[in-house]
Amino acid sequence: MVQTLSAMIAFMPERKVTHLCLAGDTSFLAWAEQGGRVSFGTLEHHLPGEVSAVWHNTATVVGLCSRGNRLFALDELNGLTCLNDEGQVAWFSEVPGGGFSLHQGPENMAVIDALGRLHLIGYDGANVEHAPSVDGVLKACFIDETLVLACEDGTVLAIRKNSVVWRRPVRGEVGESITALGADLDGHLVLGREGYALVDGEEEALEMEVWCPRTFELIHRADLKNRLTHCTPGASGVLCGFDDGLVSNFSNGVFEEILRTNYAIQELVVSGENLIVSSWFYLFGHRTDEGLWKIEHQGMPTQVLASPNGKVCFFAGDDQNDWTDPEPIGYFSLDEGLFDVDATELTEWFQKGSNEPQLSADEIYRVDDSVENLLTEDERAMMGKSVGASIESLQDALGDLVDELDDTTADLGTLNVDAEGLLEAMNDELSNMALLPDEDLFDALNESVVAPIAPVPRAGDDRTMACDSDGTAVVVLDGLGSEDVQNRIVMWSWVDDTGKEIASQPQVKVRLDAGVHRFELRICDSDGRWSSDSIQLTLTKA
DSSP, X not given: OEEEOOOEEEEOOSSOEEEEEEOTTSSEEEEEETTSEEEEEEEXXXXXXXXXXXXXXXXXXXXXXXXXXXXXXXXXXXXXXEEOTTSOEEEEEEOTTOEEEEEEOSSEEEEEETTSOXXXXXXXXXXXXTOOOOOSEEEEEEETTEEEEEETTSXXXXXXXXXXXXXXXXXXXXXXXXXXXXXXXTOOEEEEEEEOOSSTTOOOEEEEEEEOTTXXXXXXXXXXXXXXXXEEEETTEEEEEETTSEEEEEETTEEEEEEEOSSOEEEEEEETTEEEEEETTEEEEEETTTEEEEEEOSSEEEEEEEOTTSSEEXXXXXXXXXXXXXXXXXXXXXSSOOEEEOGGGGGTTTSOOOOSOOOOHHHHTOOOGGGGGGSOHHHHHHHTSOHHHHHHHHHHHHHHHHHHHHHHHHHHSOOOOOHHHHHHHHHHHHHHHTSOOOHXXXXXXXXXXXXXXXXXXXXXXXXXXXXXTTSEEEEEEEOTTSBOTTOOEEEEEEEETTSOEEEXXXXXXXXXXXXXXXXXXXXXXXXXXXXXXXXXXXXXOO
């Protein structure tokens, strides 16, 4: 038995959901779908209503945020669009190169374009004048009025009032990457870092740092066993999510384990006394007074958001299977009490039940007298006879035919047919038709059935290689060595260590920086079963 909450379907999208956004006054829920469609769903007392408006964009939306009754959508090709709650365009701001990520601040929005460049855009659509020029941005977050950026070379900088006010000193002789950005309850900057090893075989340094964003003093540094990927303010410190599925609370220099999912953390959300964690095909949660709970989704729930007042939580995901229908947007009340269910019943809220009435055995095998009303008297009389009686009637008819053929042959003298022998042969064949197949036939049929052999994914052996002079290397991820003797593989998927799909074919080329990279090869066979294999690539600087 597991504890859970009553999850329900909020809305049914037409395609994969790429982003969710809840209006500040919780009057509507907006979601973006793959391909560019943006929909508005009305909410009344936090309960889903109808789809009130739809906006069709020409490119996939990569970021959503709201302010008042306005929705801001950043797409991957054009730029940032402002919509009212009726789905009408209020203004558009072009972003050269297209958008990569959108971050909402108190006075303006930080837009990172596809080339990693920073753009500051106001809520009126105007570009912020004299904004600092920053390139290679991978992560960003606002801590009050301070915008913190992490770049691909490991640099971390803080921007306040359109000026760079701090740069974190780069650590490590080989290089480092920032794996997480966030804040704790006191508004301190929290970051996860991975320091690259200098010599092949040495273990990379995994650490967490806590900085004061006002004085920019280092408050704490802790060694980690696993990569920190998420951090968000908790009730008594900072909640940390790791790539091995562990979620801990860090306070006063001490980590306290809260829950372990055994899969990489995708989302980490706090609303009131509720902690909501997205991992694999599940939502995990923790309440201060009631303990742990679990909800299953038919897709991987990568979009999770909770209302500021802690009343309701919405979530969406995708099963990465193009042959199935889009997964629903689910929701559940955060005020509801937990209850126990069998683990197999966690899927009931999204499974579609049959609309056909279930018939009892008596109804299935009943005698339907209504059929006789459609028959003639001779047909009704025939239905009442046994199979043996029917064969006897056929044999009598064949006997009469023999006599007629003999008479015809005697009269014409020209028909040279062994009528009696022919009819005897037909009689034998009719008798054989009433016999059941013998055991030899069943044996032959069984021999022709070949048992299915499940394919086995092969992502390849772990490798260590040197980077080129620019600090990167192009690596081929090759899954063609997978065992598939019956050609049963129907779908391929390469996933990075964050759970993001990077390719849907067996081979793909990727450009990687120095460091340790993990990838997972997933295959789906013709029976819909998924299996996976992983590979670790260690890249060192030349």
